[in-house]
Amino acid sequence: MFLSPTTAAPGVRRATSRFLSGCRASYLLLLLLALLGLSPQARALQGNDNCHDPSSIVKDGNKYWIFTTGQGIYGMYSTDLVKWESGPRPVFAAGAYPSWIKTKVPGFTGDFWAPECVYRNGKFYLYYSVSTFGSSVSTIGLATNVTLDPASPSYQWVDQGEVVSSGSGSACNAIDPAIVTDASGGLWMSYGSFFKGIGLIKLDATTGKRSGTSFTWLAGNVAADGVSRSNSGSEAPYIVRNGSYYYLFINKGACCNGASSTYYIQVGRSTSITGPYRDKNGVDLNRNGGTTLIATQGNYVGPGHVGLYQENGANFFSHHYYDSNQNGRARLSVGNLGWDAAAWPFLTRDWLAAGRYVLRNQSSNLVWDAWGCTGASGQAIAQGTYSAGLACQQWNLTPDGNGEYKIASAVGAALAADVVNNSPANGAKLQLYAYSGIAGQRFKIERTNAGNYVVSSVNGGRVVEVPGCSATAGVQLALYDYLANNCQKWGIAPAPAAREVLAAQTPTLRNVSVFPNPAELGRFVVSLDEAARNTPVTITLTDTQGRTIYSRASVGAAVVPVETGLRAGLFLLSVSSAQGSYTQKVVLQ
Structure with a gap:
């Protein structure tokens, strides 16, 4: 199929987008900005976050890796999930590509698409796609390595060959692989892009390659007869198992058009790995169903190609987007995935709920302090020795969308954290100033590993x-380039005064119980009486440092399941509603 530069078609990802997704595009963009005298706009993540079709995050040692579309399979890594750097070299050196690929995709020129990487059996399994533009002549291959560290003497990618292929007449296009393990330990691969939809095949748990010939359709556009399939707008599948459900995430819309992209992410769920997957309205994803999880929000245009990494009680949900503030450049986003009372996923870029907090530096152990405690405009924001209950060390965080916050002082009417003269420069100092919503008064807050x-x-x-x-104490806080040191990292915990008030309250929710306690594997249930369950209820867990590490809402349920995925420890459970509140210590083991 031939495409003009402005035409999109089923199964197609334009060559220009694949070029822009690689590291070459970042050099060109930065050069262009320098020539035009422009300064980069707000960054969510730090470092080199250029990315398209990211794999899910995978950890090796103290580094987190993502592999993306690019020549030879482009890799990027981070030590804290905030600052990202380009890997020193691609998986396959230029010209040293597996020879079998050309027999499956004669038009292959070294550009690999949409890889996925998982760790099992003591090694890393890297699945990759190869295709030609405007065609379903495609293949998915597999390479393995015992380490992702290029400096290790054991580092060597070994190609394992073909997993599955498609031809010009195939219904399921063999690109966009994603790997999932079912509740019984079985290994599966979902894949597909446009054409007739998304499919699922069984993999051998040892080799990682296809096992048998079974094939199941998961998403697409089944006709009214329930058998024949029309062309589908679905691609980039990814399955997550949570509780008793499997969740299938897919993309629809048009990718690869920069700031004009219309890509968006949908989800359905099933109690079986093989489906059927249905949306919130009960519509089968095979019948063009799907509940939208996230679409364009502000400068985050066309989000797509998701992955989930779970660590330390957090759900890091990765995907690419096109930054409309950066000429539509494809970039990485790592958001916060949660689950609502009905066990449906939701995605936010906010890591902290609105509330009053203390911000403690991870190097000095001193806290944000409106220095002098007078609440006067222009007062410096410095680090101070912590004093429990001191209002000028307490800060009201208010989400402003897409992970951005207003940080207002608990002293001084309508005063908030402000960068002096709205400066973006290294060394620009922080002060209190009347809030107007300018960029120098809004702050992005990212959670580290x-x-x-x-x-x-x-x-x-x-x-x-x-x-x-x-x-x-007394050193004024300032802006600097991110080096990932502890002087630039902050522990953010609810203000102690709020915790003391909570502890002093007499619970008005009388008939609340937690079972079991201690709880195994981070799982327990909260039972509510009729008064509590007839109004919206919020259930939260905080750790011993006062950090909220789990939260969910519920309406109308007598028994609310809580699945935290947390490690063993002591936590404070809080149940709150319009009827009152209830707190109890919970032990996870």
């Missing part, structure tokens, strides 16, 4: 740090 946070100015993306890593 360790559960602390990085706070960056929306104006330019530099982060709040303690200058010089000082341990001296």
Whole structure:
């Protein structure tokens, strides 16, 4: 199939988009910005976050890796899930591609699409796609390695050959692989892009390659007869198992058009790995169903190609998007996946709920302090020695969308954290000032792998740090380039005064119970009486440092299942509603 530069068609990802998704595009973009005298706009993540069709995040040692579309399979890594760097070399060196690929896809030129990487059996399994534009002549291959560290003497990618292929007459296009393990330990691969939809095949648990010939359709556009299939707009499948359900995430719309992309993510669920997957309205994804999880929001245009990584009680949900503030550049986003009372997923880029918090530096152990405690406009924001209940060390965080926050002082009417003169420069200092919503008064808050946070100015993306890593109280906070050191990381916990008030309250929700307690594998249920369950109820868990690490809402349920995925420890459970509140210590083991 021939495509003009402005025409999209089923099964097609334009060559221009594949070029723009690689690292070459970042060099060209930065060069263009320099020539035009432009400064980069707000960054969500730090470092080199250029990315298209990201794999799910996979960890090796102290590094987290993502593989993306690009020549030879492009890789990027992070040590904290915030700052990303380009890998030193692609998986396959230029010209050293597996020879079998050309027999399946004669038009192959070294551009690999939409890889996926998983760890099992003591090694990493990297699945990759190869195709030609405008055609279903495609193949999915597999390479393995015992390490992802290019500096290791054991580092060597071994190609294992073909997993599945498609031809010009095939109904399911063999690209966009995603791997999932079922409740019984069985290994499966979903794949597909446009044409007749999304399919599922069984894999051998040892080799990682196809086992048998079974094939199941998961999503598409089945005709009224229930058998024949029309062309489908579905691609980029990804299956997650959570509780008693399997969740199938897919993409619809048009990718690869930069800021004009219309890509969006939908989801359906099933109690069986093989489906049927139905949306919130009960419509089968095979009949063009799907509940939209996330679409374009602000400068986050055309989100797509999801993955889920879980660690330390957090659900890091990765996907690419096109940044409308950056000429539609394809970038990586890592959001916060949660589950509602009906066990449906929701996605937010906010890591903290609105509330009053204390921000503690991970190097000095000192806290954000409106220095002088007068609440006057222009007062410096410095680090201070912590004093429980001191209002000028407490900050009201208000989400402003897409992970951005207003950070207002608990002292001083309508005063908020402000970068002096709205400057994006290194060394720009923080002060209190009347809030107007300008970029220098809005801050992006990202969660790290360790559960602390990085706070960056929306104006330019530099982060709040303690200058010089000082341990001296009174040092004014300022913006600097992100180096991923502890001077730039903050523990953010609810203000102790709020916790003390909570502890002093006499619970008005009388008939609340938790079972079992201690709880195994982070799972327990909360039973509510009629008064509680007839109004919206919020259930939260906080750790011993006061950090909220789990939250869910419920309406009308007498028994609310809680599946935290947390490691063993002591936590405080809070149940709150219009009828009152209830708190109890919960032990996970």
